[in-house]
Amino acid sequence: MTVGTNERLEIASYNPNWPNAFAAERSRLGDVLGDLALRIDHHGSTAVPGLAAKPIIDIQVSVRYLTPLDDYVRRLALIDYLHVPHPDDAVCPFFHRPTDWPHTHHVHLVLGGSVEERRTLAFRDYLRKHPSVAREYEELKRWLASTHSAATFAERQAYADSKTDFVSRVTESALREHLPLDL
Numbered sequence: 227m228t229v230g231t232n233e234r235l236e237i238a239s240y241n242p243n244w245p246n247a248f249a250a251e252r253s254r255l256g257d258v259l260g261d262l263a264l265r266i267d268h269h270g271s272t273a274v275p276g277l278a279a280k281p282i283i284d285i286q287v288s289v290r291y292l293t294p295l296d297d298y299v300r301r302l303a304l305i306d307y308l309h310v311p312h313p314d315d316a317v318c319p320f321f322h323r324p325t326d327w328p329h330t331h332h333v334h335l336v337l338g339g340s341v342e343e344r345r346t347l348a349f350r351d352y353l354r355k356h357p358s359v360a361r362e363y364e365e366l367k368r369w370l371a372s373t374h375s376a377a378t379f380a381e382r383q384a385y386a387d388s389k390t391d392f393v394s395r396v397t398e399s400a401l402r403e404h405l406p407l408d409l
Contacts, residue, residue, distance in 0.1 A: 235371040235385055236328070237364075238281045244272040247283050251331055255287060258301045264288040264338040269346050271367070274353045278364045280371075283331045286346050288338040295319055298335060307333060310379070317342055327376060344409055345397050351407070352400035359396060366392055 248268040255266055270284025271277045289298075298319065299309045307321040314320065317340075321333040336343040353360040366389065374385035400406075 233375045233377045235374055235376045235382065236280060237278050237368050237371045239278050240276050241272075241281065242275075244268075244279075244281075244283060248273070248285065251283055251285060254305050255285065255302075255333070258305050259287065259289075259298075262289055262297065262301070264290060267347060267350075269334075269350045270332075271353075271363070273350050274360055276357070277353065277360050278368070280367075282329050285331065285333045286343065287333055287335050288343050289335055290338060292316070292319060292335060292337060302333065307331075327382075339409075344406065345401070347406035347409065348400035349393060349397045351405040352396055352403065355403075355405070363389075363392060363396070 252266045256263060265288045267286045269286045271279030272283050295315065302321050306323045308325040310320050310322065312320055319335045322329040323331050353363060370385050370388050375381040
């Protein structure tokens with residue numbers, strides 16, 4: 227399937243400003259979440275130096291509890307994040323801003339000390355440590371972006387789902403290497 231140019235997912239060359247964009251957002255999130263946030267981490271492709279990515283800052287916020295979700299929804303709405311109800315809410319509630327596509331930031335809540343927290347950071351750290359695997363991931367993302375639309379949430383989710391086998395394989399390798407080191 228070929229996707230029209232205006233509906234295509236954008237994979238941008240690495241932007242050295244992405245870590246600064248994360249740092250600014252980490253501060254905003256820390257201010258609004260206060261002691262609900264145990265740690266706030268930059269993850270995803272924009273957290274891997276040199277890696278092309280969708281120009282969206284992915285942020286993982288580790289928390290003590292995920293339910294009730296209302297307090298997170300209310301606080302994050304104060305800085306223009308929208309919660310997207312999803313079956314994964316029990317493990318990793320998802321928020322984005324702005325409310326309309328294209329997004330600039332994604333926030334994923336996870337339980338501090340959970341498998342989900344560790345897996346996400348292990349994947350990021352493995353790509354940082356293994357540039358050849360990061361290049362392989364970039365090639366996969368570019369190909370998938372050319373075949374998936376950005377027109378709807380479901381289509382963007384299909385793009386993400388198409389990366390699952392690669393991400394799972396790399397994450398298992400990362401965990402065997404005892405990544406991440408900072409948990």
